[in-house]
Amino acid sequence: MRGSGARVVVLGAGIVGAACARELALAGCAVTVVDRGAPAEATTAHGEGNVLVSDKGPGPELELARLSRRLWPEVLAGRTGREQTAEWDPKGGIVVATTDDGAAELERFAASQRAAGVRAEPLDAAALAAAEPHLTRDVTAAVAYPEDAQVQPAGAATLLLGDALRAGAELRTGCEVLGGVARGGRITGVRTALGPVEGDAFIDAAGPWAGELSARLGAPVAVRPRRGEALVTAPLPPTVFHKVYDAGYVGAVGSGAGDLRVSAVVEATRAGTILLGSSRRRAGFDDRLRPEVLSAIARKALRLFPGLAGAPVMRAYGGFRPYVDDHLPVVGPDPRLDGLWHAAGHEGAGIGLSVGTGRLLADLLLGRDPPVEPAPFRVDRPAVLGEIG
Structure with a gap:
């Protein structure tokens, strides 16, 4: 046509x-x-x-992701306030491993991405502490991704x-x-x-x-639908400065298993709330929140940011993701x-x-x-x- x-x-x-x-x-x-x-x-x-x-x-x-990342700033450019409406935040991401095996896999994965043109920058302990001062120090490897961003x-x-x-x-x-x-x-x-x-x-x-x-x-x-849940804290003082997730997130995304997969994903919003994720499971269109899933998300998040243990949770929500095998x-x-x-x-x-x-x-x-x-x-x-x- x-x-x-x-x-x-x-x-x-x-x-x-x-x-x-x-x-x-x-x-x-x-x-x-x-x-x-x-x-x-x-x-x-x-x-x-x-x-x-x-x-x-x-x-x-x-x-497709790299194309989209190039297009987002172009789409949001122009009239005043467009970036504010979308809450565009090119804050970057940090992926961390907390085991030796996880570190080896993260470093291998990051090397393959760099070969494909992605900016994937290893962080030593000092650089990681400067970037995320409230993150656990029990980290075996960390990689920064300056191209990662967020919208509302x-x-x-x-x-x-x-x-x-x-x-x-x-x-x-x-x-x-x-x-x-x-x-x-x-x-x-x-x-x-x-x-x-x-x-x-x-x-x-x-x-x-x-x-x-x-x-x-x-x-x-x-x-088909694949269910996911997240927790949202009340607004907090500045605590998380990038999208931070553990290296197991990539495996959870790529898994074809129908049972529950949970990995730690922690990031702040413009409003000061902290989003805690994430889970993946096949549940059809059953939209009931499961307390055991939310507990697993919280436990994983606290391993990365122990200081969130006292943070009040404002709400929990779930949604369906369109999944293909x-x-x-x-x-x-x-x-x-x-x-x-x-x-x-x-x-x-x-x-x-x-x-x-x-x-x-x-x-x-x-x-x-x-x-x-x-x-x-x-x-x-x-x-x-x-x-x-």
């Missing part, structure tokens, strides 16, 4: 859908964004706002969607998609609770519900149903990868040269079609 004026329907008003809508509306497409709820109220609102390169080894996801997820998504609306996009909320309308092997419309919506292209950007939505449209993809997003056209596109499966990296995904999807849909190699994200791969896992 080439040229402006194409009617594109984005199914999902989370941050990935908002990023796709923004790119396409700015390119001159007639964009309609459809969501069964309100913008950014589901998975996006329950994210931590990570914009990371530190947790990704060499490969296609890292290339709902604020960033609202900004992206606002750009799309100012460029002429239309937003329909409370508009659940019930099914698709196809003619001659091509999707031409969707049936919704508020009536039919027609278009030339339809983008499934429904996050953890992308698998369910794609099945309703007649071209199912194996995107091979741990890669699904971005591109569906070969089974002409006119259907996918932008989902980012698991816990969707906030950071959103703007890169929007650019890649728009370039592919409009026939432009893509900024990264799109083949690894294609729809017709075994993990996405449900042939493994």
Whole structure:
């Protein structure tokens, strides 16, 4: 599909859908964004706002992450207050190991990232203490990642969607998609609770519900929910100055196991609260908070920052991440149903990868040269079609 004026329907008003809508509306497409709820109220609102390169080894996801990291400052530039709205904070990250085996694995992983162009800077004990004075001294290795950043997820998504609306996009909320309308092997419309919506292209950007939505449209993809929880302290004096996590976080992200995986992730927000994460487990769409999961998160966090033991916890929350067995997003056209596109499966990296995904999807849909190699994200791969896992 080439040229402006194409009617594109984005199914999902989370941050990935908002990023796709923004790119396409700015390119001159007639964009309609459809969501069964309100913008950014589901998975996006329950994210931590990570914009990371530190947790990704060499490969296609890292290339998408590096593209996104380059694009975020460009997207937020311009009118006064945009960075404040998104709470953009390029504070950097620090990954630490607390065992000899963990140190060896962290140093190997960091070396592979440096070979791929990532800034991964070893820290000695003195430099680590200067960077994070409240961090435990029981550390066997530490690596700084100056490119890591953070946004406030709902604020960033609202900004992206606002750009799309100012460029002429239309937003329909409370508009659940019930099914698709196809003619001659091509999707031409969707049936919704508020009536039919027609278009030339339809983008499934429904996050953890992308698998369910794609099945309703007649071209199912194996995107499933993976549950995560976090704790939030009351506002504290300056205590944590970077995103700090233990080296086991990378393994938890990459694990395909369905049982509970917990690793320590500790970072501050602009409001002074401290976010404590993170967990991963398959629980379907069961949204109940489990006290034993929250306790495990707290124990892991206290190993890194023992001084948080007396900090009051203000709230706990959980959300669903869109999981694919091979741990890669699904971005591109569906070969089974002409006119259907996918932008989902980012698991816990969707906030950071959103703007890169929007650019890649728009370039592919409009026939432009893509900024990264799109083949690894294609729809017709075994993990996405449900042939493994």
